[in-house]
Amino acid sequence: MIRLAVDTKGGDFGPETTVYGACLAMHDNPELSFLLFGLPDEIEQAIPDFADRGRLEIISAEEEITDDHNPLKAIRKKQDSSIVKGLTAVAEGSADAFVSAGSSGAIYAGSLLHIGLMPDIKRPAAVSILPTVSKTAPNYLLIDSGANTASKPEHLVQYGKLGSDIAGQLLGVENPRVGLLNIGSEASKGNDFTKAAHQLLETSEELNFTGNVEPNVLLSGTNDVVLSDGFTGNIMLKSVEGTAEILMNDLLNNLKNDEKLDENAVKAVEDTVRSSISRYTNEDIGGGFILGIKAPVIITHGAADRTMFKHSVEIAARLADSSTFST
Template sequence: MNNLKIAVDAMGGDYAPKEIVAGIELARDRYPEIEFDLYGQIDQVKPFLNETTRINLVQADEVIAMEDEPVRAIRRKKQSSIVLAAQAVRDGEADAFFSAGNTGAILAAGLLIIGRIKGIDRPGLTTTLPVINNDHQDQFLMMDVGANADTKPFNLYQYAILGKYYAQTVMGVKNPRIGLLNNGTEADKGDLTHKAVHEALAQATDLNFIGNVESRELLNGVADVVVTDGFTGNAVLKNTEGTALSMLKLIKNTIMAGGISSKLGAALLKPTFKEIQTKMDYSKYGGAVLLGVKAPVIKTHGSTKAITVANTIGQIKAMLENQIVDDVVTYFSDHSDDMAAAKEAMQK
């Protein structure tokens, strides 16, 4: 494969452009085959850039703020860093689009500017989360985590296929186990949507569908790919993150309030606490990916720091080198009749 180029929104995120630039420089040093185009206000970006090798600065006069309404901002702020970076990917000037900015605007740019793959009704947002209690598995994939609040059964069926390809090509999981997030493991659990999806996935011969899974088992590695609607997925994601942060804070406060013996015990257990923190650090896996569009679109958390930016570039590199978009395009083209039949069946 020829050298890769990634279009970067240098202005998106709580610590932009400083941490974005620092992360891109880390990635540049890690991956000599990647070139970067940083879109942003050059007078703000350039002071943080130490060395320009394989990093190009592109002026973007406007910035889409976190509080901007996504679709309106995409349509009105034509000279924003998000819009210009997405257009570069659409026009073939870059291979992938990366941002830590306004989530809705990034999704809108992916859908409206880069465009969805033919045959996919609704692209979905996927993220990788850590597995804690499983020696044979250290991460799992969940989709959708926020792209679509209102989801039809056929969308979830397609998410299972998209998740399978990502798990195989980027995560290196052979024949990934696919679970449907539900309020119980029995096949007849859930509302009409979940029952219809369960039936369709159970009949899919090219998917390793293991049935319904419950949210309490996610971090135990119950599945490699967990399929859900965007509203539920986003709620589960934020609850998981919030619980982890709250537990760490509770442990720290309890130790500090426990006197000298607690503090001495904590000092002895410091390596153990460090190991737990490392295992819970989902940022090492990279950002959230909008699957189902014509090129990789990756979004990281607004509070992203340099190391996460660099890790996310590694994730994008794996997607491009493994040609995941091409594989998805081929699959949906070859199975168009099967997709139409499945969609019709789930609409009855």
């Protein structure tokens, strides 16, 4: 049985989304159980009728940490918060992984303080699972997607090795192809950071390094792991998600305003457009996770709906079952 700690207070919608989404994942997986941290009355009201209450344990957490708080100060001061209690449960072995839609800064600080880093990792990184149009390689891992804005070249080698292990298990690929996000495919392209990183990655015998990869080919499925500093990676992540959202809304508006299409045709095309493009908004994948922490810590979007939170929980379950992590 996999037991996950869930911060029910995190995100824009609270328990109505987090508790319900967790219960959806539990309904599909008989091996899942949960520690639900938050306000007991709110959690109770949010538990759907179909949930197996025998696999749910509610733990009171009265305090709340928001994006307005200083992350490190809040983690140290608000010991009765759902973030601190949930991370502590993972650190003590009461839970296998932690899931939250709350303050990412506080979750990073709390993960370092309470769970700690893996031995070979100097700094944790953010990992986002992004889609491609490839049928054989439908997803890739973007590392770092926002944790460190001033990474060092040697950090990317560490991320490449650990990311390859996780890609093998999470994506089901053998000998994952590792690329370096850059402005050109040639080894000579880029700034001092990417040139130094390229040289280190190229000489690593533990990596299947394929060289530089440009943003315009990422969606083709050319790589299983794409490495970047956190500043560039976060811009890449938000560009993909934002473009997909804008394109989808623009297409749907044009469909609705097309007088040549009847209502049934509009509905059919709308459903197809939504199912296709929603993959690129991360809604179907869920959240990302922190690379380098001793146990899986999943951070999903604050605006995540029930389905997206469910998918984030499913990622947590898969990572918790991975041999890469050990508390």
